Amino acid sequence: MKMIKKLALGVVCALSLAGAAQAQDTKTLNVATDATFPPFEYFDNNVRTGFDVEMVEALAAKMGRQVNWTQIDFKGLIPGLVAKRFDVAVSAIYITDERKKVVDFTNSYYPGGLVVLGKADDASITGPEDLKGKKVSVQVGTKSVAYLKEHYPEAQLVEVEKNEEMFNLLLTGRVDAAVTGKPAALLFASKNDAVHVLPKQVTTEEYGIAVRKDLADLTAELNAALDAIKADGTYDALVSKWFGGVK
Incomplete structure (x- = not known):
């Protein structure tokens, strides 16, 4: 009986430590997209690319993170954030009052409509x-x-x-x-x-990066990174590449 209790305690401790390690992991940016919408995100010879993809990679680099991509149908992006399947969704998503009820958005990163x-x-x-x-x-x-x-x-x-x-x-x-x-x-x-x-x-609309509502610090970090890539010319280079400089 004592042995069983010790084993059970060990499992609980291991799970607690694993959870703590996961919570402290700030090196990965878990991002979902529906890569079927050029020029924002799509697959070219099985390689994910597009304006949104390269922008997120640039943001992650500023944040010192690696991007972990999840491919999902567009209709599942907001529900997936609510269910905490991933932390961020970027897929030419319009910022709307309805969506803001359940997720947060970064500052707008591109005008659309x-x-x-x-x-x-x-x-x-x-x-x-x-x-x-x-x-x-x-x-x-x-x-x-x-x-x-x-x-x-x-x-x-x-x-x-x-x-x-x-x-x-x-x-x-x-x-x-x-x-x-x-x-x-x-x-x-x-x-x-x-x-x-x-x-x-x-x-007339504005595109934004959707973020889980419980990750306010991440939203602020993404906004700071967005400001940084605009300041150093990275953003303008991406707009020129994917939209001919129109913004």
Whole structure:
């Protein structure tokens, strides 16, 4: 009996020490993303890359940390933070009041907004007000879904899991338009003459890094690192590389 108690005590102590060691580990930045959204994050020959990816790597370097990436569907990013599966989520996430109820955000790191991506030969859609009765592809879990349901309820939304599915539906004519973030839409349109970005923007938004609410110190640390890469020119170099210097 004494031996069993000693063994049990040893297990409890070992687990306590392991937990303490994990809590004190400040060398790893656990980051989740949905790498299907160029130019922000995507895989190129099985290598994760994009503006968000390189920016986070630069932030981590300033913080003296290594990045541990988790690939997850966009709709699981905020719930994953709430469940403490990871510490940070970066995936062209708009800062919204609804999301701020359950997670914290860093300062905005890039301006964005929703735009309509339409067919180049379709003159019937000149702005978001023309989406009434049209089939519109959107990525599930994004602001596009909630915004269109609230402001353009007569648009027929076709919700898909991945960004490329949304674009492919438009290219193949199965939907009339797509609504997504401006940088991604411009990049896609620049490579596909069959589509174009409508000049009238749907919304104006700000992208931010989402952080667990119980990690206020980490949010402050990320903000300090963001200021640092802006001061030393790293940020401008990334904007130039991925967005042609537009910010």
